[in-house]
Amino acid sequence: MESLRELFKVGVGPSSSHTMGPQRIAKKVMEMYPEAHRFHVDLHGSLALTGKGHLTDYIIEKTFAPIPVTFSFKSDALPFHPNGMIVHVFDELDQEIKAIEVYSIGGGSILFKGDMEETPVEVYPQNTMDEILKYVDEKGISLYDYVLEYEGEDFDHYLSDILEAMFFSVENGLKKEGIIHGKLKLKRVAKSMYQQAQNTRREADRERLFISSYAYAVAEENADGGQIVTAPTCGASGIMPAILYYCHKQLHIEKKDLIKALAIGGLFGNVVKKNATISGADGGCQAEVGTACAMAAATMAWIYELNNSLIEYAAEMGLEHNLGLTCDPVGGYVQIPCIERNGYGSLRALDAAMLAKQLGYLRKNKVSFDAIVRVMKETGKDLSSAYKETSLGGLAKEFGL
Template sequence: MESLRELFKIGKGPSSSHTMGPERAARIIKKRFGEDAEYVVDLYGSLSMTGKGHLTDYIIHETLGENCQVNFCEETLPFHPNGMVFHIYQDGELKDDITAYSVGGGSIIWEGEDDFSMSRKNVYREKNLKEILETLDRNAYSFYDYVMEHENALFVDYLYEILDTMFDSVERGLKREGTIPGKLQLPRVAKQMYTQAINLPAGSERETLILSSYAYAVAEENASGQTIVTAPTCGSSGVLPAILYYCYKQLNVEKPRLIKALAVAGVFGNVIKNNASISGADAGCQAEIGSACAMGAALYAWILGLNNSLIEYAAEMGLEHNLGLTCDPVGGYVQIPCIERNGYAALRAIDCAIYAKNLGYVRKNKVSFDAVVNVMKNTGHDLNKAYKETSLGGLALEFDL
């Protein structure tokens, strides 16, 4: 499996697969062929069907410059729903055709073994959670010990940068008012939600609204094209920051401990990415919000001081109970139902950790995390394409834009 640096990325929303990935691919293409080349970019599958709402064409134009034409094609390329073909011309002559796939979380896979292809360096030997747990037992490791043995010496500094960026996105989102860009004209509500929450008496409703306001704040920033962290994607970028900021502000958990919890969450996200998918276009929203919920559950279970087995139990519940979740963004925007789902998933992640804490010592969980990851993968393959980030079904059909 790859470094957690490839899971947690800093970038601009609204979509890691539809905005960050294409931008990354276009930047690499431009570096190779230069400013003077002319580019025609064909978008396929989900990139074509929801590209307008996700700003795919906009970001490609911004990256490649004026000598660029973007086409939306009806077909889907065979390897992945998020396919794009770059046609490069110099002096009116076609020089190359290059195919790339945006596979989720801002990651790109190139078709063929081109000399500028991004290397996918594996730093973790283990392929799934079963193998990881065996390594932990054999060495008497925690999940954090495991991460630190494999990542480089600068990784802790990187996690602090990730945490600070997450916190900044929460704080920015809590201050902003107005309308989120796009045809939906959706008002921002994070600031209002937080104001309502802090004026409530102490209790569960107050805490629910505070945590939710943090998730909404980041999700609204993402939907507005602002800087966030993929955790593991842009569409689910509000879940982990909400839990971390809640622990920091409401529970007084210090940053060094939060850094460790973030690394633990990354292990579970990495397993999902390696064995299934974190792409809504590939496997539905279960791959994005479901993955984030599982990661958040593991994170909070670590904060609660649970052992490795119970951390797995919490993460397993977080993914299991999002199985089959469809990706049906209204108008192709990462707004409805995406923003609300971030708040909901943050709440459920904490519930999963509390369940694991109180039930795990009574009855051993019979469902492994790896089993649920495999089920999620199979479920994603079985989902009709209308429910995989195409805006052809579900809630997307209920709105006439």
């Protein structure tokens, strides 16, 4: 598996695959062809169908500036992944220098094909959760020690920066009011939810409102192009910060411990990324919100001081009960149903950790995390393309703009 640095990235919304990935692609092409006089980009599949709402053409044009760029939007997908594009590079005589086939494969990760293809750097020799749990059990180390063993002792500094970036996105989102950009004219509600939580007497309602307001704050920031952390993607970026911020503010967990919890959650996200997908265009929203819910459930289970088996149980529940979740953004914007799903996903993560804590000592879970990852991958394959970030089905079709 790759480093968790490739999973947790600080960037801007609204989409890791449609905004962050294309931005990285444009920067890489600029570095390789500084002599280019113009570009033409063929956006394919999901990048074409929801690119306008996700600001794909905008971010590419902004990154290539001042060199001019034109676009073609083609609904057919390229062979490797639904988020594909071909970048045509032209010289001063307007002759094509190169046609580059490249993919944005989720979480801001990119993959060039052909002679520009790069081999991902593998940091972890274990690729499944079963392998990881067996390794730490045999060595008698914690999951956090396992992360540091392969990431390096200074990795806690990176995680500290990631945690601060997550908290920044929560606090920034809680301050803002107004309308999120785009045709939906969606009102920001995180600040009002937070104030409502403060004025709610019933403790159970208050706690859940706090968590929801934190998730909404980040998801609204993401939808409006603000700074967030991919966890594992932009579209699901509110779930992990909501749980971590709740643990810090309401449960008074110190940041040094939250860094460890963040690493544990990241491991489960990494396993999904390695063995299935974290791209909504490839696997539906189960790959994004489902994975984020599993990560946050594992995080919360670690905070509850559960053993590794029960942490796995919590993560498995977090993913299992999001199976089949469709990616059908209305108008191509990462707003409806995406923002609400971040709030709902954070509450599901809390519930999964609580259930693992209560049920795990009564009976052994019969479904492993690796098994549910395999099921999620197969479910994603079976989903119609209309429900995989194309805005051709589901809510997007019902409320088409």
